[in-house]
Amino acid sequence: MSFEIQINNRTAWVNLIGQEGNILKIEVDGKVYEVDLLHTSDGSFSIIEDGKSYNIELVPGNQPKKYTAHTLYDTYDITVIDAEARYLINRKSNGTESSQKNIISPMPGKVVKVLVNEGDIIKAGETAIIISAMKMESEYKAAVNGLVKKVNVSEGDAVQSDQILIELE
Amino acid sequence: MNHIKKILIANRGEIAIRIMRTCRELNIKTVAVFSDADRTSQHVRYADEAWYIGKSPSSESYLNIDKIIEVAKRSGADAIHPGYGFLSENARFAFRCMHEGIIFIGPSPKVIRQMGDKIEARKLMSAAGIPVVPGTSRPVSTQEEALKAIRDIGLPVMIKAAAGGGGKGMRLIFKEEDILEALRASRSEARAAFNDDSVYIEKYIVSPHHIEFQILADQCGNTVHLFERECSIQRRHQKMIEETPSPLMTPELRAEMGRVAVQAAKAVKYTGAGTIEFLVDKDLNYYFLEMNTRLQVEHPITERVTGIDLVKQQIKIAEGQKLEFAQEDLHQTGHAIECRIYAEDPDNNFMPSPGKIHKISEPLGFGVRTDGYVFEGYDIPIHYDPLISKLIVWGNTRDETISRMRRALYEYKITGVKTSINFVERIMNNENFIRGKYDTHFIEENQEQLSNKKDPENCEDMVIIAAYINYLDKLNRAEENRKAFAPAQSRWKKMPYINHF
Numbered sequence: 001m002s003f004e005i006q007i008n009n010r011t012a013w014v015n016l017i018g019q020e021g022n023i024l025k026i027e028v029d030g031k032v033y034e035v036d037l038l039h040t041s042d043g044s045f046s047i048i049e050d051g052k053s054y055n056i057e058l059v060p061g062n063q064p065k066k067y068t069a070h071t072l073y074d075t076y077d078i079t080v081i082d083a084e085a086r087y088l089i090n091r092k093s094n095g096t097e098s099s100q101k102n103i104i105s106p107m108p109g110k111v112v113k114v115l116v117n118e119g120d121i122i123k124a125g126e127t128a129i130i131i132s133a134m135k136m137e138s139e140y141k142a143a144v145n146g147l148v149k150k151v152n153v154s155e156g157d158a159v160q161s162d163q164i165l166i167e168l169e
Numbered sequence: 170m171n172h173i174k175k176i177l178i179a180n181r182g183e184i185a186i187r188i189m190r191t192c193r194e195l196n197i198k199t200v201a202v203f204s205d206a207d208r209t210s211q212h213v214r215y216a217d218e219a220w221y222i223g224k225s226p227s228s229e230s231y232l233n234i235d236k237i238i239e240v241a242k243r244s245g246a247d248a249i250h251p252g253y254g255f256l257s258e259n260a261r262f263a264f265r266c267m268h269e270g271i272i273f274i275g276p277s278p279k280v281i282r283q284m285g286d287k288i289e290a291r292k293l294m295s296a297a298g299i300p301v302v303p304g305t306s307r308p309v310s311t312q313e314e315a316l317k318a319i320r321d322i323g324l325p326v327m328i329k330a331a332a333g334g335g336g337k338g339m340r341l342i343f344k345e346e347d348i349l350e351a352l353r354a355s356r357s358e359a360r361a362a363f364n365d366d367s368v369y370i371e372k373y374i375v376s377p378h379h380i381e382f383q384i385l386a387d388q389c390g391n392t393v394h395l396f397e398r399e400c401s402i403q404r405r406h407q408k409m410i411e412e413t414p415s416p417l418m419t420p421e422l423r424a425e426m427g428r429v430a431v432q433a434a435k436a437v438k439y440t441g442a443g444t445i446e447f448l449v450d451k452d453l454n455y456y457f458l459e460m461n462t463r464l465q466v467e468h469p470i471t472e473r474v475t476g477i478d479l480v481k482q483q484i485k486i487a488e489g490q491k492l493e494f495a496q497e498d499l500h501q502t503g504h505a506i507e508c509r510i511y512a513e514d515p516d517n518n519f520m521p522s523p524g525k526i527h528k529i530s531e532p533l534g535f536g537v538r539t540d541g542y543v544f545e546g547y548d549i550p551i552h553y554d555p556l557i558s559k560l561i562v563w564g565n566t567r568d569e570t571i572s573r574m575r576r577a578l579y580e581y582k583i584t585g586v587k588t589s590i591n592f593v594e595r596i597m598n599n600e601n602f603i604r605g606k607y608d609t610h611f612i613e614e615n616q617e618q619l620s621n622k623k624d625p626e627n628c629e630d631m632v633i634i635a636a637y638i639n640y641l642d643k644l645n646r647a648e649e650n651r652k653a654f655a656p657a658q659s660r661w662k663k664m665p666y667i668n669h670f
Binding site: 003005012014016024026028029031033035037041042043045054056058059068069070072076080106107108110133135158 | 513520523524528629634637644
């Protein structure tokens with residue numbers, strides 16, 4: 001079964017050609033590799049290719065089919081693009097991209113202060129909300145000029161990562 | 170003499186476990202305290218007893234004096250060890266312990282108060298003949314006072330909060346016209362952080378080294394120092410790497426600064442473990458900066474080169490025992506470096522990165538020690554310090570220690586949260602660090618090399634293969650239905666399969 005895998009900004013086409021136990025023949029973007037691959041169900045991989053030993057760990061992201069891959073020195077963002085994912089991508093690219101306007105928490109934390117009210121006009125670069133995490137306070141600013149449509153959180157609330165805090169239009 | 174039988178550790182994280190380890194060796198029972206967020210933390214599981222003390226924010230748990238005293242009494246603890254941070258330098262807490270007949274493992278409330286007020290500390294040290302950074306001896310509140318101070322001391326200067334710490338309220342001034350705004354900002358920040366807006370002005374030492382001396386003092390008047398720790402590798406005024414001996418130090422300077430540190434501790438009748446921090450300029454002039462009246466985060470490097478367990482000494486001193494060694498019995502053997510491993514993203518301005526630990530494998534082998542507390546499946550809470558662990562490495566020479574640290578960092582793997590492991594590894598490969606040529610501006614000045622995250626492995630295709638196989642495997646497994654039972658709601662990591670290759 002072949003499908004595409006997005007790794008950082010590259011999209012690679014992968015296909016399993018043959019298998020003999022843990023010896024796999026796999027094609028990546030036209031290049032054929034013969035690898036000795038063993039892995040655990042929770043994402044630890046040991047791959048030996050041409051005598052070289054690689055340790056890779058896949059950590060599931062907060063959406064299905066999304067992972068962070070850790071190698072010795074680097075991390076990669078991975079998305080598996082199967083038929084369903086392909087459909088969703090196509091549908092999304094036709095709709096409006098509202099997510100860039102909204103202010104979204106990049107990590108879990110606690111709301112220290114909300115500086116805007118619903119109905120306010122906010123200019124790009126103005127601070128809308130202050131979030132604290134691990135003793136450090138961060139200011140979140142509006143990316144574009146806009147009207148504050150909805151404030152979803154109030155002072156003292158705990159927030160998750162990728163939560164929409166303030167909606168702008 | 171009081172024989173301590175049970176200690177309440179008024180702290181969490183790695184330091185709580187560090188203290189309990191020594192208690193266990195001394196056959197002393199341990200009492201952990203925990204907040205909502207720490208129910209599954211390692212210190213709760215390590216201790217003999219664990220008591221709930223309140224909600225996750227530290228103001229409602231680890232800083233709640235009444236509650237902690239109540240637990241100490243209910244559990245029958247005869248002493249409290251405050252660790253570092255939280256209540257460790259809170260004179261009111263130390264006083265309350267004394268009042269309630271509980272031994273506070275630390276100095277007297279009076280010394281904590283004196284050294285906690287940075288202006289007072291400067292005055293006391295000056296009077297004891299210890300060189301202090303030139304600056305004002307009283308709080309500065311008006312522009313006129315500030316201008317006069319600047320003209321007396323000479324630019325550049327630093328405005329600092331009297332109640333200060335952690336870089337809060339600090340402002341660097343190069344030009345006279347910046348004084349008004351800096352003074353206002355500094356006072357406002359100090360008021361917000363410490364509820365006290367007194368600030369003072371100090372000469373700014375250009376390219377300084379931050380070097381501190383470890384002190385031990387018993388209740389019979391014996392005071393020794395356990396040599397220096399070089400703590401100049403900092404980001405946002407917070408230490409990242411420490412080493413001992415300092416590459417800057419000469420035997421003569423070490424002897425002199427050690428003698429001065431002991432003199433400083435004696436001047437305030439200090440007892441217990443404490444640290445005298447100095448700034449040292451490139452001409453090896455040294456100035457008293459402040460005294461920390463508690464155990465330091467970086468204490469293990471001193472333990473490693475002197476062979477002395479500082480927590481054990483703290484407990485013995487608190488019991489009223491005499492120090493078992495004199496200054497001439499103490500020696501530094503070899504070299505030790507500590508790297509602090511934080512849950513943060515060095516490639517994104519050191520932003521904290523709380524979250525669940527997916528996997529962790531800690532380094533082992535000759536000369537390696539880790540003081541940590543996280544485990545697989547542990548969710549690092551958002552409420553506290555982002556320190557995951559301290560990696561302490563020892564070698565015969567500085568070069569051997571650096572090589573060993575690189576090896577240990579190679580072994581250290583944490584996934585699920587971002588960490589500073591790769592960043593400190595780049596420091597271990599930095600030419601200036603290897604040559605021992607660095608001061609407190611090291612991270613800014615070496616930014617280019619330190620932000621180079623080129624992957625020498627170049628194994629993108631192997632990562633793609635791993636992701637591909639993982640997905641195929643998941644598709645296969647989805648075919649069979651394995652829902653044997655649904656476990657109760659739990660914060661424990663679920664392990665539905667035995668992991669084996």
